[in-house]
Amino acid sequence: MAKILADKRIETKHGRSRPVAKRHMPWGTWALTLNAIFVYTFLYVPIIVLVLFSFNAAKVGAQWQGFTLQWYNELFADARLGDALWTSLKIAGLSTIIATTIGTLAALALEKRGWRGRKAFDTGLYLPVIIPDVVMAVSLLGFFTLAFRQFQALLGLNLAMGLWTVIISHVAFNISFVTVVVGTSLANFDRRLEEAAADLGATPWQTFWKIKFPLIGPGVLGGALLSFTLSLDDFVVTFFTRGPGVNTLTTEVYGRIKKSISPEINAISSLMLLGSTILVLTSLWMQRRRQA
Amino acid sequence: MYNARTEQRRAWLQASPALIWLGFFFLAPLVLILIYSFQGRADDGTVLWNWSLANYQKLFADGAFWRTLWLSTWIALVVTAITLVVSYPLAFFMATRSPKRRGLLVLAVMIPFWTNFLVRIYAWKVLLGNNGVVNRFLDQFDLGPLQMINNPSAVIMALIYGELPYMILPLYAALERFDWVQLEAARDLGAGRFQTFWHVLLPQTLPGITAGSILVFVPTVGTFAVSDILGGTSVNMVGNTLSLQFGSASNWAYGSAISMIFMLLLLGAILLYFKATREVNDGENPG
Amino acid sequence: MKLNRFGLLLMVLSLLVACGEATPTTTPPTTPAGTATGGNSGSVDRSKLSETLRIYAWGEYIPEDVPQLFESEFGVKVTVDTYSSNEEMAAKIRAGNSGYDIVQPSDYMVALLAEGNYLAKINLANIPNVANIDPANMGLYYDPNNEFSVPYLWGTTGIAYDKTAVSPAPTSWSILFDPAQLSAYKGRVSMLNDEREVIGAAMLFLGKDRNSSDPADLEAAKKVLLEQKPLLAKYNSDNVYQDLASGEVVLAQSWNLYTGLAMIENENIEWVIPQEGGVIWQDTMAIVAGSANQYTAEVFIDFMNRPEIAAKVADFTGALTPNVKAEPLIGAELKAVYPKIKPSAEDRKRLDWLRKGQNATAFSDVWSAVKSQ
Structure with a gap:
């Protein structure tokens, strides 16, 4: 046992645990x-x-009728697809950055026990995960419409749907996914490490970046990847919350699909x-x- | 330094951006759907403002909806189970590679999903269709044609395909930070492989399993594109019903009632599932 | 830590590289107004044109070079966003503040949107090319005086089939609804994924009115559809043309718009309006109420009705053009199949519209019940 504990201490000093060498793996x-x-x-x-x-x-059809570069030539002549790809990446990139930040913070909050409202927050966070996307899309369309009317009536501000409404909506469905994934890597996190760091005089900021972040890093990355993918793949929410001229790859493909892929x-x-x-x-x- | 009050305050501070964002852009819109669900449908397909419980009464008597819900649940359960069984060993495999390889393996899971989901579904159709790649290949040997598309199995397979990363990533996240020394310790103490897995590895990766299962189950129950394209006439899922009501039927009020009941049932199921997994976990690690 | 840094680097890199990739394909800067000379654009008051025009169109309905042609002639930047169902479009327009100037509602949707005051009254005086449109396509039930809409494309719903697989040539809806006839093509047949089209066809088979919402008729239609269902490959309204052309299905309830394209790809595809009758539909161009660019929108609609542009649209979509002067200009591919997909005067007597709106719930309830069975 002493050997194991010593090993563990060494591991901790490196800031993370590493898998043991392959030959020790108990699984086929x-x-x-x-x-x-x-x-x-x-x-x-x-x-x-x-x-x-x-x-x-x-x-x-699925028949092979010979090699051609025709489709690539047509693609490069097709400005719409290029623009749509760029818009998709912009929306996915921005909403991922925002959602990952907000979602990670929420996961850190959830990890702290015993604050009032924690349980409700925890449960509520699952709602955006379980809502069917068409419902979310319709609800956001209704909400933005209503909000814009209020802004116009009360403040005289004339707002309209655009790229920003799409990004806001994507962040809204991505936050929970990030929190769930980051939460997974925070589960069973040894709080004593944090306490020990604090006892040794580390500021909370230092403790976070030196102790906690390295441990949840893969979770944060996983959450970000998930959110990027979800955003890139979303059709319904984008469709209902976009303004004129906002055309993503999915909305473009959906428009074309009526005829064919x-x-x-x-x-x-x-x-x-x-x-x-x-x-x-x-x-x-x-x-x-x-x-x- | 770590007293309860600063801790509480910090928790609230960390939760507040999510609370504000979701309050405005999720909860408020959702309340709107709740309100719609008590209204009616005007002849031109808009929401008719007329408070009543009619939609809920109709829903509870609507055999079509409950059949659809049953089929969706069954398909989602099968998809989640298979995805979990396949992904756990894969995540284990990934987490036990060298850090350098791990990054590559994670990205290799994600890359196929940086194409458009419709394009991926159609790729399956090209493969499995009546005149698809597989059937053309079989034709060379005078075999087939096999009917591989327009049935529930095609939907299940394509859903498994589409949901794999949502299972693999949380499992990997859980396994990646697992302290492998514990396995060695368990083995040193004479535990068998199965015992080690059941009492050491599984309880500690349970949060990953829970998260992954939910991330797979939930979108699967509500899916509509896959069943539309690959399911033929045999697969109608809740997502298809919803897109009918919010789409060509233009009955937002009824669609909203369906969504509310559907979400309520789903949330209930998830909470039960949480409770169950927590009990398993507590049974394993008392205290 | 390695994985983190590596991951972050990757995210940043992917954004940067994507940016670099996309740059060369972006649209070139617009030509300043007035540099290009137009054909018959003499009467257009260029000073009243707006800088931009925003169009909300059916997917694959406006050929890509058409907005560019308009832009180089009038100096107006045209953006086109697409939708794939009338209801999706209506939801955005009804929400208000959509930002779109022109939409393309189908017949019944023109009536519904006009009734709700979502469409602007069109000044036909600014659209002289409306004279090119077949009078038979004007003044229809949904907009008797063409106050709100100008026809864009039209077509029919009937049966498409592969003549090498389906014989004798079908003439009746019974090939789709009589299990004895249909079972020969089991798993190779599709119906449109549209409650009104499918129920309407069943009604025609039963000798009822295609728009009947009588409970007894709906019950009878439901019975027919439930018997038909196990023999179908699927309900599909998307890319039926690909399925037909590639042989994925050999018999389909279809729109002529898909059928024409399938015929171009596969010479064995044939088309029939069944003896019991079929459906006629028309898609239009309309101006959104409150559009700040009404005049420019009218100029655009006029532009779209130039014979050479209308012919381009027909070629691109495979649908029928209401523009009689455009018909002779249609490209060779479509021209070869055009007589087959355009209903004869005789056929036209058997066609009627699907009048959607009232009693819609009755249809969607039957449809849900059939699909979930």
Whole structure:
């Protein structure tokens, strides 16, 4: 036991616990690997299909009719899709930053026990998770309409829907998701670490950044990724809360889908995939170089 | 320095941005839906201001709604269960890699989801359709065609696909910060693999399981796009009913009543689930 | 900590790179007003034109270069946002302050929106090209004097089928509703995902009025639909054209707008208005009440009614143009199938409108019951 405790102390000094070496893993490594291969294959099969079909000469159907770059040419000539992608990224980026900040703070508040209203807050936070998105969309449309009328009547301010109403709404549905994920990494957090730091004279600010943040970092990142993805994928809420000229990739695709999912849309999806893959590889490469 | 009052004050301070934001942009709009649910439908499809309980009376007698709710719940349960069973070992796998690999693995989960969800659903249709890639392949060997689309299994599979990251991420977050020394300790103390898992790993990753299950179950119950595109005529989910009422039927009042009851039931189920998991957890770690 | 920094870096990088990626595809700066010379834009008072015009249109209804053509001729920046159902559009317009100048409601929605004072009265004097429109498409029930709307595209609802798979050629709705006939195509048939179109077709099959909301008729229609349901592949109103063209379905209740496109891709696709009758519909252009850019909107509607522009719209959508002067200008692809999808004078007698609005709940209740069964 003493050895284990000593180990643990060392771990703590590094600020985080690390998994023990592979050979100690009590679980069938091969089964885990097999499962991982299976899941990643499952995740990427439709993606591969999508990429392949962006090069397919056939306009409709699943038949391969030869290689073409036609859809990419059309895509680059299509300013609407490019603009829509940029708008989507703007909305997703901004709403993720705001929602991650607010959501993480809320998770920290929830972690503190015994304040009045904690339980109601905790339960209430699940409402935005369980609300069907069409209901949220309709309710926000009704709310903004009402609010704008009041602003006009009382203050003479003439407000209208725009990009900002979309971002506000995305933050509203993202906060809870971030809080849930960050809360997960805060659960079972050893409060004594904080107390010890405080006893040793660390300010709450120092305690947070030196002790707590490193531990919840992956949770915050997870929450941010989740919120970015949710925002990028949202159609209904965006549709109802946007103003004229605000056109995201989903609203654009939805408009076009009446007719067909065109190979051009496969092409822009492939480019997005390529973009994100390049980013991942670049940052990994940079990280390796820094370590070398 | 850590007295209760400053702690309370700090908690409120940290909670306030979320409280304010959600109060204005979630709760207030939701109250509007609650109000709509007591109104009626005008002939032109707008909300007719006429307070009554008619929508709720209609809803409780509406067999179609309760059938739909039952099917949605069943599908969501299956999807959540399968997603959990597949994701837990994957999250475990990810969390036990070197930190460098871990980042890559997390991102590899996310990358497919940085495309449009409709595009992803349609990719499944291209794969599994009557004239899809798989059937064309089978055709080469004079097999098939298989009917793989327009049935509940196609919906379940596509939903599992779409919801995987929402299960994997919270599980990974929980496993990532697990203190692996404990496993070694348990083994040193003579616990078997199953015992170690059941008494050490599982209780400590329970918050991740709870969060993941809810993040998967809830959107699944309310989904409409997947069932629309891949479900054929056999799958009508609550989301489809809602989009009918808020869409072409233009009956916002009835749609609002459905939403209120649906959310109430869902919230009740989640609270029960929380209570159950907490009891399991307390049973494991008394005190 | 490594993962954090790495993750943050990634978020920031992804935003930066995305920014760089998108920049080259953004629209070039607008041409200043008056530099381009227009064809028949002489009578337009350019001083009254606004700087921008905001259009809320059906998805895939306005060809991408058309707003640019308008912009280079008149110097007005045109933005087009899209929707995919009348009700989605109406929700935004009724909320007020939508910011849109022009919308494209279908027939019944023109009536509903006009009734609620959500549409502005159009000054047809500013739209001389309205003379190009077939009188048969003007002055219809939903807007008898065309005070609020100008026709944009029109079409019908009938049956599309693949002639290599479905024989003999169907002439009646019974191919879709008589289980004995339909079972031959089990799993390869789709109906529109629209309570009024589907119930309306069942009513026609039963020899009733397509708009009947009589409880006994609705009950009979429900019975027919429940018998039909297990034999269908799906209810689908989106991209029926792709399903038909690729052979995913071989028989479908469809709009001619999809059918024309499917015919272009697949020569085996045929179209019929069943003997019991079919549905006629028309999409329009209307100006939102309170629009600050009414004059510019009228100039735009006039522009859209130029024969060459209207022909472009028909080519792009595969729907029927009400513009008689545009018909000869339609591209070769669509021209080849146009006679097949355009109802003959004889067909036209069997067509009627779906009058939505009243009793809508009765239809949606039947529809919910059928879909959940």
